[in-house]
Amino acid sequence: MLFADNDRMETTLDPQDWEEFRKQAHRMLDDMIGYVEHVRDRPVWQPIPEETRANFRESLAQRPMSLSRVHEIFMHDVLPYTVGNVHPGFMGWVHGGGTPVGMVAEMLAAGLNANLGGRDQMPIEVEKQVTAWVREIFGFPETASGLFLTGTSMANYVALLVARRAFLGTDVRKKGIRDHRLCAYASRSAHGSIAQAFDLAGMGTDTLKFVPVNEKFEMDVEVLAEMIRKDRESGLSPFFVAATAGTVDTGAIDNLEKIAEIAEAEGLWFHVDGALGALAMLAPEIAPRLNGIELADSIAFDFHKWGQVPYDAGFILVREGELHRSTFAAHEPYLMREGKALAAGSPWPCDFGPDLSRGFRALKTWFTIKVYGAERLGQAISGTCELARYLESRILEEPELELLAPVSLNIVCFGYREGDNAEIAAGIQESGIAAPSTTMVKDKLAIRAAIVNHRTAREDIDALVDAVVAFGNSLSRGENGE
Amino acid sequence: MLFADNDRMETTLDPQDWEEFRKQAHRMLDDMIGYVEHVRDRPVWQPIPEETRANFRESLAQRPMSLSRVHEIFMHDVLPYTVGNVHPGFMGWVHGGGTPVGMVAEMLAAGLNANLGGRDQMPIEVEKQVTAWVREIFGFPETASGLFLTGTSMANYVALLVARRAFLGTDVRKKGIRDHRLCAYASRSAHGSIAQAFDLAGMGTDTLKFVPVNEKFEMDVEVLAEMIRKDRESGLSPFFVAATAGTVDTGAIDNLEKIAEIAEAEGLWFHVDGALGALAMLAPEIAPRLNGIELADSIAFDFHKWGQVPYDAGFILVREGELHRSTFAAHEPYLMREGKALAAGSPWPCDFGPDLSRGFRALKTWFTIKVYGAERLGQAISGTCELARYLESRILEEPELELLAPVSLNIVCFGYREGDNAEIAAGIQESGIAAPSTTMVKDKLAIRAAIVNHRTAREDIDALVDAVVAFGNSLSRGENGE
Numbered sequence: 001m002l003f004a005d006n007d008r009m010e011t012t013l014d015p016q017d018w019e020e021f022r023k024q025a026h027r028m029l030d031d032m033i034g035y036v037e038h039v040r041d042r043p044v045w046q047p048i049p050e051e052t053r054a055n056f057r058e059s060l061a062q063r064p065m066s067l068s069r070v071h072e073i074f075m076h077d078v079l080p081y082t083v084g085n086v087h088p089g090f091m092g093w094v095h096g097g098g099t100p101v102g103m104v105a106e107m108l109a110a111g112l113n114a115n116l117g118g119r120d121q122m123p124i125e126v127e128k129q130v131t132a133w134v135r136e137i138f139g140f141p142e143t144a145s146g147l148f149l150t151g152t153s154m155a156n157y158v159a160l161l162v163a164r165r166a167f168l169g170t171d172v173r174k175k176g177i178r179d180h181r182l183c184a185y186a187s188r189s190a191h192g193s194i195a196q197a198f199d200l201a202g203m204g205t206d207t208l209k210f211v212p213v214n215e216k217f218e219m220d221v222e223v224l225a226e227m228i229r230k231d232r233e234s235g236l237s238p239f240f241v242a243a244t245a246g247t248v249d250t251g252a253i254d255n256l257e258k259i260a261e262i263a264e265a266e267g268l269w270f271h272v273d274g275a276l277g278a279l280a281m282l283a284p285e286i287a288p289r290l291n292g293i294e295l296a297d298s299i300a301f302d303f304h305k306w307g308q309v310p311y312d313a314g315f316i317l318v319r320e321g322e323l324h325r326s327t328f329a330a331h332e333p334y335l336m337r338e339g340k341a342l343a344a345g346s347p348w349p350c351d352f353g354p355d356l357s358r359g360f361r362a363l364k365t366w367f368t369i370k371v372y373g374a375e376r377l378g379q380a381i382s383g384t385c386e387l388a389r390y391l392e393s394r395i396l397e398e399p400e401l402e403l404l405a406p407v408s409l410n411i412v413c414f415g416y417r418e419g420d421n422a423e424i425a426a427g428i429q430e431s432g433i434a435a436p437s438t439t440m441v442k443d444k445l446a447i448r449a450a451i452v453n454h455r456t457a458r459e460d461i462d463a464l465v466d467a468v469v470a471f472g473n474s475l476s477r478g479e480n481g482e
Numbered sequence: 483m484l485f486a487d488n489d490r491m492e493t494t495l496d497p498q499d500w501e502e503f504r505k506q507a508h509r510m511l512d513d514m515i516g517y518v519e520h521v522r523d524r525p526v527w528q529p530i531p532e533e534t535r536a537n538f539r540e541s542l543a544q545r546p547m548s549l550s551r552v553h554e555i556f557m558h559d560v561l562p563y564t565v566g567n568v569h570p571g572f573m574g575w576v577h578g579g580g581t582p583v584g585m586v587a588e589m590l591a592a593g594l595n596a597n598l599g600g601r602d603q604m605p606i607e608v609e610k611q612v613t614a615w616v617r618e619i620f621g622f623p624e625t626a627s628g629l630f631l632t633g634t635s636m637a638n639y640v641a642l643l644v645a646r647r648a649f650l651g652t653d654v655r656k657k658g659i660r661d662h663r664l665c666a667y668a669s670r671s672a673h674g675s676i677a678q679a680f681d682l683a684g685m686g687t688d689t690l691k692f693v694p695v696n697e698k699f700e701m702d703v704e705v706l707a708e709m710i711r712k713d714r715e716s717g718l719s720p721f722f723v724a725a726t727a728g729t730v731d732t733g734a735i736d737n738l739e740k741i742a743e744i745a746e747a748e749g750l751w752f753h754v755d756g757a758l759g760a761l762a763m764l765a766p767e768i769a770p771r772l773n774g775i776e777l778a779d780s781i782a783f784d785f786h787k788w789g790q791v792p793y794d795a796g797f798i799l800v801r802e803g804e805l806h807r808s809t810f811a812a813h814e815p816y817l818m819r820e821g822k823a824l825a826a827g828s829p830w831p832c833d834f835g836p837d838l839s840r841g842f843r844a845l846k847t848w849f850t851i852k853v854y855g856a857e858r859l860g861q862a863i864s865g866t867c868e869l870a871r872y873l874e875s876r877i878l879e880e881p882e883l884e885l886l887a888p889v890s891l892n893i894v895c896f897g898y899r900e901g902d903n904a905e906i907a908a909g910i911q912e913s914g915i916a917a918p919s920t921t922m923v924k925d926k927l928a929i930r931a932a933i934v935n936h937r938t939a940r941e942d943i944d945a946l947v948d949a950v951v952a953f954g955n956s957l958s959r960g961e962n963g964e
Binding site: 011012013014015018021022024025026028029030032033035036037045047048052053056057058059060061062063064065066067070073074077078079080081082083084085086092093095096097098099100101102103104105106107108109110111112113114115116119120121122123125126128129132133136137150151152153154157161164172173174175176177178179180191192193195196198199200201202203204205206207248249302304308310311312314328330332333334335336338340341342343354355356357358359360363364367369370371372373374375376377379380382383384422425426427429430435437438439440448454455457 | 493494495496497500503504506507508510511512514515517518519527529530534535538539540541542543544545546547548549552555556559560561562563564565566567568574575577578579580581582583584585586587588589590591592593594595596597598601602603604605607608610611614615618619632633634635636639643646654655656657658659660661662673674675677678680681682683684685686687688689730731784786790792793794796810812814815816817818820822823824825836837838839840841842845846849851852853854855856857858859861862864865866904907908909911912917919920921922930936937939
């Protein structure tokens with residue numbers, strides 16, 4: 001006989017003993033809540049011991065291992081050696097802090113195991129609900145479409161594809177980008193993912209022209225207008241401009257109203273890379289600085305940064321939903337739509353982006369927005385900007401320190417005068433006290449504090465400043481033996 | 483004074499009362515474990531009541547709502563109305579069933595809130611560990627590189643970009659695809675994401691030529707060789723062939739050895755789309771049918787299908803890691819690498835793909851492989867193929883039913899003779915008994931059962947067959963009043 005009577009038990013991966021599993025799962029949840037609750041007692045970051053790293057160079061095991069043992073390995077070898085962005089002392093790059101609410105919501109999503117590619121299911125209604133809120137936040141019309149993606153790198157790319165389809169027609173999907181004389185614009189301070197989008201789309205990064213920035217690191221809009229004029233004269237076809245709402249290096253916000261005006265006059269697609277800054281719309285005292293964002297053709301941003309949703313949760317909003325759909329929709333027999341039952345509900349999210357398998361990023365975002373409400377999320381955002389101003393004031397008070405860029409939002413670039421800032425940043429990271437990152441500002445290597453985490457408080461700013469001064473002094477006295 | 487002394491409490495999104503949060507979180511975990519444990523007692527799928535849908539058309543709330551209330555809404559309005567792929571009766575499209583282990587692992591990942599874009603952190607070592615296992619599974623060399631992505635749609639696209647860079651050099655990243663006479667091949671049964679990749683990459687879908695299939699729905703390799711010859715004669719540059727290990731419609735496996743041989747002789751990039759079938763390498767009695775996969779230049783597949791990892795967890799494996807890296811790596815000042823501390827550990831995952839913000843997909847995959855071991859995962863895969871053969875035998879026994887394609891792996895295409903199979907499939911879905919999908923096989927609409935879930939057992943197959951016969955009989959007697 002081909003099948004034993006007890007065939008169900010032979011292949012299922014469900015626990016044989018649900019009670020035992022349940023106990024273990026609760027231990028895991030307790031440990032993880034404890035981690036978040038007491039994260040301040042830990043170093044922000046610590047070096048990975050070589051033997052820990054070596055433990056993760058095993059060959060594939062054929063045999064099972066108990067969940068409790070695997071969890072022990074996780075607690076011992078993985079949890080202590082993360083980047084540290086849950087910790088209030090983390091100010092490197094631009095990482096959100098996450099929340100316990102996002103954590104449990106993600107557990108629910110993993111249990112449901114929903115694929116948000118399509119089909120008629122409430123998880124897609126949850127994504128549509130979040131999309132409606134996003135439209136509301138940015139003052140977009142009902143006909144605007146939205147989609148979760150991994151992050152703004154993908155969202156910028158999706159926006160470029162929609163702009164390409166708008167400019168070249170749907171035929172480009174069949175024929176590709178040929179003999180093109182297209183050109184596009186972003187500021188010198190734009191994120192690398194804008195140029196990457198042109199690489200990924202087969203247009204080549206040379207298609208993107210960089211507009212100089214003013215002393216506040218904002219796009220020089222007069223030069224932009226001049227560049228467009230000259231490029232047209234030389235036979236190129238300008239079609240796309242990406243403004244930045246919160247540049248990665250300094251947090252500068254381009255003049256969105258003026259860029260919108262130029263884009264409108266010149267017939268360019270107006271995209272806003274708001275990875276860092278767009279959600280400042282939730283903070284009433286910062287929102288006016290984003291004036292003009294409501295005129296964008298597309299906006300890319302991340303809920304996992306200022307939105308504090310756990311990684312990853314990027315988002316693209318497109319003004320003309322139908323244009324967006326016709327950039328990606330295809331007709332495959334195995335994805336046939338029907339008027340009723342499971343295959344109803346067309347269009348599906350897979351018609352609006354490259355992903356057919358898509359996790360339920362919307363749930364952790366929906367929980368975050370429902371539980372905290374827009375107001376508290378906005379206060380957390382304002383709070384990080386206030387802390388950046390506090391850090392600025394502390395830097396200006398310390399004679400050994402210098403401010404290296406204007407503080408526009410929540411990012412502060414500074415340094416120890418005449419010091420080796422790379423060495424200082426690495427030393428502070430290794431100390432576990434704080435975790436700034438570094439960048440180049442006007443050919444100078446700067447220590448960069450991006451304050452994104454809702455847990456960060458004045459004491460963390462003080463600890464960073466004190467550490468920079470102490471490490472700087474110690475290095476300049478040659479105590480580090482370099 | 484700008485900052486109150488108790489500023490920490492003003493903006494943090496952490497619970498004021500951790501004990502209360504902890505209790506609520508445990509309730510949520512219990513509910514979710516209960517859902518998975520008792521999923522068999524639920525309908526596979528059920529229609530969404532209009533009032534439930536309407537509840538998700540609220541405007542953005544400014545004020546908070548308690549986590550327990552938001553969870554209640556989730557339990558009442560979302561959880562009962564999913565696609566149903568956790569349920570053993572779900573056989574639509576190709577969806578994995580998930581596991582409770584994957585669920586709790588994802589909760590840990592969300593608590594850590596790791597961004598796997600880069601930096602020196604153990605989560606990246608976990609991803610490297612899984613990559614090493616993947617290399618081992620497919621017999622790839624140490625120099626091969628791997629990366630988690632959302633799904634195979636993205637993985638196929640990444641593979642195409644690496645192939646493009648291999649054929650055209652790194653200059654293509656700057657200059658784009660211009661005046662190209664490239665051409666590429668996949669079978670008529672290939673997944674739509676292969677053609678989509680050519681659209682996304684700016685080459686246009688016309689670049690992809692479809693090779694006819696034989697009676698087993700496998701690529702006709704003699705025609706492939708002939709097409710390449712003719713295309714070269716007409717001045718085109720063939721550079722890429724995508725074989726399929728498990729086609730979406732029928733589960734057919736292309737002749738990988740023969741395609742590898744042709745690709746080698748003709749200097750083509752040999753890609754395998756193994757979204758559905760690649761992990762059959764874990765099942766010793768099926769693995770030999772994938773012979774030749776070890777010769778691929780790149781393999782794309784999903785852990786969230788046969789691997790039973792919760793959504794989403796796609797993967798790309800590339801034989802030449804350095805080629806892969808040089809397709810994506812860039813030099814940005816804010817992503818500077820250092821020899822020590824947080825910015826060490828280069829190259830980073832962001833150097834191998836389009837994502838800079840990347841969640842910790844590796845953790846749920848690592849937990850799944852560690853806890854179950856390769857052998858049990860392979861048995862679960864074998865089990866679904868055995869069930870497909872059982873379904874085939876049941877269809878052949880029923881005079882009203884006809885088999886519409888050979889059963890190659892875990893997918894069965896069949897129908898009610900002279901019946902409206904779309905109507906039958908929708909009726910069964912609405913009944914909640916089972917959830918097959920539909921597709922076109924040789925111009926005939928087929929009911930398609932893709933058996934992917936480790937929970938599915940013979941009783942679920944019997945229920946599907948009985949339901950198709952019953953709905954078919956009832957419809958042909960005109961009882962449904964259509």
